[in-house]
Amino acid sequence: MAERPMWLRRAMDPSTPTTYANETMRTLDFEADGITYIAPTIRRSQEGLERLSNEEAIKEAVRRRDAIPVPKGMTGTEFSKHLSDMVDQARKHRGRKANGSKETSR
Numbered sequence: 001m002a003e004r005p006m007w008l009r010r011a012m013d014p015s016t017p018t019t020y021a022n023e024t025m026r027t028l029d030f031e032a033d034g035i036t037y038i039a040p041t042i043r044r045s046q047e048g049l050e051r052l053s054n055e056e057a058i059k060e061a062v063r064r065r066d067a068i069p070v071p072k073g074m075t076g077t078e079f080s081k082h083l084s085d086m087v088d089q090a091r092k093h094r095g096r097k098a099n100g101s102k103e104t105s106r
Contacts, residue, residue: 005066007040012090019049025087029076030058036076037067
């Protein structure tokens with residue numbers, strides 16, 4: 001993965017807040033033009049972290065052009081789990097502090 005989108009960098013940053021359920025990232029997969037993508041359903045907003053509906057998440061990822069194509073040979077679920085593991089490792093490795101995020105709100 002060459003350049004990580006802002007939503008993934010935010011999720012990996014241990015200083016960013018979590019949702020009431022202690023989540024930093026949730027994703028869904030969708031297909032466009034024969035390619036499967038992963039998009040976040042949790043985004044940073046002016047109020048904090050906001051949970052989007054599947055339809056809103058897809059529209060926002062398309063608008064921002066920050067959905068991640070699923071690598072060949074993986075399903076959307078497998079890739080989502082891989083990203084979750086990356087986020088968990090990044091947050092554990094550096095510890096956790098709760099304060100602001102750098103992801104811009106819509």
